[in-house]
Amino acid sequence: MSVSPTDLRGPSDLRARAEAAAGHLPGLILSAERLAALVAPGAHGLRRAGPGEDFWQYRPAGVGDGARSIDWRRSGRSDTQFVRDREAQTAQSAAIWLSRGAGMDFTGGPDRPTKAARGQVLALALGMLMLRGGEKVGLLGQPARAGRIQADRLAEALATPAPDAGDAPAPALRPNLRVVILSDFLTDPAWVAALLAQAAGLGVTGLMIQILDPDEAHFPYDGAVEFRSGSLRHDSRDAGGLRAAYLARLAERQAWLSEQAQRAGWGFGTHLTDADPAQALSWAWQALGQGAR
Template sequence: MIGKPSDLRTRADAASAHLPALMLASERLAAMIAPGAHGLRRAGPGEDFWQYRPAGVGDGARSIDWRRSARSDTEFVRDREAQSAQTAQIWLSPSPDMNFSGGPDRPTKAERGRVLALALGMLLLRGGEKVGLLGQAAGTGRLQADRLAEALCRPAPADFPLTELRPDRHVLILSDFLTDPDWIAQSLQRAAGLGIRGIVVQILDPDEENFPFEGAVEFRAPAAATRHDSRDARGLRDAYLARLAARRDWLRERCAQAGWQFDHHVTSDDPAQILGRIWAVLGPKGVH
């Protein structure tokens, strides 16, 4: 077990507290929230919505929604309308490199990734969508949030589960993308062919983002089991930042070709910021 699911849940709650429930973009949603008699109201956890219709013969006073009716000259009755929940899946890289943190005052990339994954999952579950980690069963409701927290706190398979991609779903991929990126190009190509839309988020530590090193430094890459000793780390800075920018441009281009979005996050930043951007992309006015 990697950390406590309850602690992860607390941090995810805090990170997502400023955002409303997330309903994935689709033509179905656009129709359901259009102005008029079909005002959208969540009926509670699950996949039901309230649909309003004008009252007719046989509708008693108890069935009339007087609050809704007060806004017009017509009396309205509430009916349940079933929503066909969409499915979102999340993948967080289990690479050993994700366990890096440049200081005791900030989380590792893996810790921040778990918070982002669970926070987004909780927002989607509140919106009535089905959510799961890629390669695991998706579900709805509060119990699924607990299952997500527990799954995120367990070790995961090393490789991206390419064969687990399913048609017409939304996928969030979280990684640092500092090692061989060929797998993501292959994954995005397959996703595009299946009609999958989603977001790729690069998570970096501030030291990886800014390369503040000087003097003699030993660099290690746990995932590749390699090390590099430098006597003049500052002399490597420009070349490193150029390669990082090139990698980021490459990722952004591959995402655009697949109809996906690309973003990046630094662990010293408030996780609420990147969550807000993800919400805007996946929500009703974002990616379709």
């Protein structure tokens, strides 16, 4: 009987993989910090109006704004009455989930990272941006905390091997949480509909970011190819003949994911590992900001 490396889950093997992951922590943190600074160098969080002391913005007075809420000094400089909004000081909570499925370890070439590695950087960079703004952030199912030290906790949790983690997150939602899901969404997507239905009932908003390798997005294969994903194997003598059907199925899956997200009031986007990660992070940051208002 042969034993594959993925079946070695004893204490010594787990310790070895944990030590190897810890060795990557400095690089992961540095990459995420650089990415976060590139996307939002002066970020102060996802601001919103609410009870607080800090000034946020002036806005024209509307229905429901009483005389006491009018800023008469600012209004005196124009023909319009203005209200002085303050920024809410109640910390919001956000949860991040990154798929640990076997398919996330795929890369189609040595010149690009695995989907898991790109997901780690995006998840940590997004977490750092939210932490800078006073948000409470944690991995889904773990405590959400604020503060700079929480970024180190997130990095360690993202880099630590999780051999028992699957392709779907555990149902750990709670009211008014904001959630970011990063996955390739190539396995059975039934959990997506269930998660979003639960989220809608709890008032949970969020984003789904699909991370794909360019080979998965374009299917450039021809001839005899063996496709592998974890313990699954498929031998094809004419991979090129599968291209049209594969791309049609992928487009169908992406359209379904987008529709499910829209129904729940979530955002959905796709990111390829050969693209600039700043593009995906910028989209996610702006989408979260729009959802916060």
